[in-house]
Amino acid sequence: MAKVSIGLDAELVVEVMVLAGIGSPQDAVEAVVRDYIARGHRTEARTELKDRTLREADATPQEPQG
Template identity: 80%
Template sequence: MAKVSISLDAELVVEVMVLAGIGSPQDAVEAVVRDYIARGHRTEARVQSRDDSRHEPDAGQYQPPQG
Protein backbone atom coordinates (compact mmCIF):
# COMPACT_ATOMS: atom_id res chain seq x y z
CA MET A 1 0.00 0.00 0.00
CA ALA A 2 1.26 3.48 -0.81
CA LYS A 3 2.16 5.76 2.09
CA VAL A 4 1.38 9.44 2.53
CA SER A 5 3.18 11.82 4.88
CA ILE A 6 1.27 14.75 6.37
CA SER A 7 1.87 17.33 9.07
CA LEU A 8 -0.58 17.68 11.93
CA ASP A 9 -0.74 19.94 14.95
CA ALA A 10 1.02 18.16 17.85
CA GLU A 11 -1.80 18.93 20.30
CA LEU A 12 -4.30 17.32 17.94
CA VAL A 13 -2.19 14.18 17.64
CA VAL A 14 -1.65 13.95 21.40
CA GLU A 15 -5.40 14.28 21.94
CA VAL A 16 -6.02 11.44 19.47
CA MET A 17 -3.40 9.30 21.20
CA VAL A 18 -5.01 9.86 24.61
CA LEU A 19 -8.56 9.26 23.39
CA ALA A 20 -7.57 6.15 21.42
CA GLY A 21 -5.30 4.86 24.17
CA ILE A 22 -2.53 4.28 21.63
CA GLY A 23 1.07 5.27 22.35
CA SER A 24 2.27 5.73 18.78
CA PRO A 25 1.19 8.90 16.95
CA GLN A 26 1.18 7.09 13.60
CA ASP A 27 -0.93 4.20 14.92
CA ALA A 28 -3.35 6.50 16.74
CA VAL A 29 -4.07 8.67 13.71
CA GLU A 30 -4.33 5.59 11.48
CA ALA A 31 -6.84 4.01 13.89
CA VAL A 32 -8.98 7.15 13.84
CA VAL A 33 -8.93 7.32 10.04
CA ARG A 34 -9.82 3.62 9.74
CA ASP A 35 -12.67 4.06 12.22
CA TYR A 36 -13.97 7.06 10.29
CA ILE A 37 -13.97 5.08 7.05
CA ALA A 38 -15.66 2.06 8.66
CA ARG A 39 -18.33 4.32 10.14
CA GLY A 40 -18.98 5.78 6.70
CA HIS A 41 -19.40 2.31 5.22
CA ARG A 42 -21.83 1.32 8.00
CA THR A 43 -23.85 4.48 7.39
CA GLU A 44 -23.97 3.80 3.65
CA ALA A 45 -25.16 0.24 4.31
CA ARG A 46 -27.90 1.46 6.67
CA VAL A 47 -29.11 4.07 4.19
CA GLN A 48 -29.08 1.54 1.35
CA SER A 49 -31.06 -1.03 3.37
CA ARG A 50 -33.57 1.67 4.29
CA ASP A 51 -33.93 2.66 0.64
CA ASP A 52 -34.31 -0.99 -0.42
CA SER A 53 -37.05 -1.60 2.14
CA ARG A 54 -39.05 1.31 0.74
CA HIS A 55 -39.20 -0.42 -2.64
CA GLU A 56 -40.37 -3.78 -1.27
CA PRO A 57 -44.02 -4.28 -0.41
CA ASP A 58 -44.61 -4.46 3.31
CA ALA A 59 -45.50 -8.03 4.28
CA GLY A 60 -47.41 -6.78 7.32
CA GLN A 61 -49.57 -4.43 5.28
CA TYR A 62 -53.23 -5.36 4.94
CA GLN A 63 -54.21 -6.87 1.62
CA PRO A 64 -57.88 -7.47 0.82
CA PRO A 65 -58.96 -11.05 0.17
CA GLN A 66 -58.82 -12.07 -3.43
CA GLY A 67 -61.36 -14.24 -5.22
Protein backbone atom coordinates (compact mmCIF):
# COMPACT_ATOMS: atom_id res chain seq x y z
CA MET A 1 0.00 0.00 0.00
CA ALA A 2 1.28 3.48 -0.81
CA LYS A 3 2.22 5.74 2.08
CA VAL A 4 1.38 9.43 2.41
CA SER A 5 3.17 11.86 4.70
CA ILE A 6 1.20 14.81 6.06
CA GLY A 7 1.74 17.42 8.72
CA LEU A 8 -0.74 17.72 11.57
CA ASP A 9 -0.99 19.99 14.58
CA ALA A 10 0.81 18.28 17.48
CA GLU A 11 -1.98 19.06 19.95
CA LEU A 12 -4.50 17.42 17.65
CA VAL A 13 -2.40 14.28 17.35
CA VAL A 14 -1.80 14.09 21.11
CA GLU A 15 -5.56 14.44 21.69
CA VAL A 16 -6.20 11.54 19.30
CA MET A 17 -3.53 9.44 21.01
CA VAL A 18 -5.06 10.05 24.44
CA LEU A 19 -8.64 9.40 23.32
CA ALA A 20 -7.70 6.27 21.38
CA GLY A 21 -5.30 5.02 24.04
CA ILE A 22 -2.65 4.46 21.40
CA GLY A 23 1.00 5.36 22.03
CA SER A 24 2.12 5.85 18.45
CA PRO A 25 1.03 9.05 16.68
CA GLN A 26 0.84 7.34 13.30
CA ASP A 27 -1.16 4.39 14.65
CA ALA A 28 -3.57 6.71 16.47
CA VAL A 29 -4.28 8.83 13.40
CA GLU A 30 -4.58 5.72 11.23
CA ALA A 31 -7.12 4.26 13.68
CA VAL A 32 -9.21 7.44 13.48
CA VAL A 33 -9.15 7.44 9.68
CA ARG A 34 -10.08 3.74 9.52
CA ASP A 35 -12.96 4.33 11.97
CA TYR A 36 -14.20 7.27 9.89
CA ILE A 37 -14.21 5.14 6.74
CA ALA A 38 -15.97 2.25 8.51
CA ARG A 39 -18.67 4.60 9.80
CA GLY A 40 -19.21 5.87 6.27
CA HIS A 41 -19.65 2.33 4.96
CA ARG A 42 -22.11 1.49 7.75
CA THR A 43 -24.11 4.63 7.01
CA GLU A 44 -24.20 3.83 3.30
CA ALA A 45 -25.41 0.31 4.05
CA ARG A 46 -28.22 1.55 6.29
CA THR A 47 -29.40 4.28 3.93
CA GLU A 48 -29.18 1.96 0.93
CA LEU A 49 -31.47 -0.56 2.64
CA LYS A 50 -33.95 2.18 3.58
CA ASP A 51 -33.87 3.68 0.07
CA ARG A 52 -34.39 0.26 -1.51
CA THR A 53 -37.38 -0.39 0.77
CA LEU A 54 -38.91 2.97 -0.13
CA ARG A 55 -38.36 2.39 -3.86
CA GLU A 56 -39.99 -1.03 -3.64
CA ALA A 57 -42.97 0.45 -1.82
CA ASP A 58 -43.33 3.14 -4.49
CA ALA A 59 -43.07 0.56 -7.28
CA THR A 60 -45.92 -1.55 -5.88
CA PRO A 61 -49.11 -0.86 -7.87
CA GLN A 62 -51.66 0.94 -5.79
CA GLU A 63 -55.33 0.16 -5.88
CA PRO A 64 -57.56 2.83 -7.41
CA GLN A 65 -58.98 5.26 -4.92
CA GLY A 66 -62.26 6.94 -5.20
